[in-house]
Amino acid sequence: MKPIIALTKGRLENQFIEFLESLDYEVDPILKKGRKLRIETEIFEFIFAKGPDVATYVEHGIADLGIVGGDILAEFHPDVFNLFPLPFGHCRMAVATEKGKVWSNKKKKIASKYTGITKEYFRNKDESVDIIKLEGSVELAPILGLADGIVDIVETGTTLKENGLVVQEEFFSFSARCIANRSSLKIKRDVLSPIIASFQKQEDYV
Incomplete structure (x- = not known):
């Protein structure tokens, strides 16, 4: 089963695509998605939504991980794991x-x-x-x-x-943050752990 990532549309989406590309992940399906709000790549399934909704999808387990601005977490306090900052969205x-x-x-x-x-x-x-x-x-x-x-x-x-x-x-x-659903971190640990580890290799991102 592919990990599902909820991604904030707009500026963070574009910056995250560059970040993914720097980590050698496939990004062409995202670049060519048009108005689609849900797509799959070879490794991931992506959901595209507004920032507050990204946090909601992750909180309720619709998405395993989320990419969201730190402002959303400070404003809405969703019940998610706030894993770590990302090197963009400052x-x-x-x-x-x-x-x-x-x-x-x-x-x-x-x-x-x-x-x-x-x-x-x-x-x-x-x-x-x-x-x-x-x-x-x-x-x-x-x-x-x-x-x-x-x-x-x-x-x-x-x-x-x-x-x-x-x-x-x-x-x-604040910057962009990687957040996670609490249950997903346990149930999909083997799938999510290497992805989370790769996202933390921030020194590779320019």
Whole structure:
């Protein structure tokens, strides 16, 4: 039986393909998958999904392993084995505001997709804020007056800059992570162990 890997679509998918290729695994079926959300290679079966869903598929045993951003684990706390970091997908979580913004004494409004991470961050600062959940383009919130600032992922900072925002504070750095279903690690140990070992050969990845 082939090991099933749930893979986060988009940027992490592309970086993981390069990573697999560097380890001499077959990647052509992934490159040629088109809009398919489930494919097989000679060794693996892959499921392609959004980050939170990757964690859910792994937690419920639909997938044995998952490739997901550390932000997803920090936000949703899925019941999975968080095995190790991978050498790609490096990002930071940050608080950002409009350039020149001066915080007032009133209670702040913070927009974010990551409400759990945001709540924890401000709680650790002993600060009460109103958190507004948005699913995308959180950069608009300060510009349109919905919020005083945002908490979001920063990779290059280009999107913030182009929308007149600046980072006030970075507070969480992370990378892609390899996660595993708890039962799969026991039941499929012989199959998964060599794969996990190969993924840990990070010094081979450039």
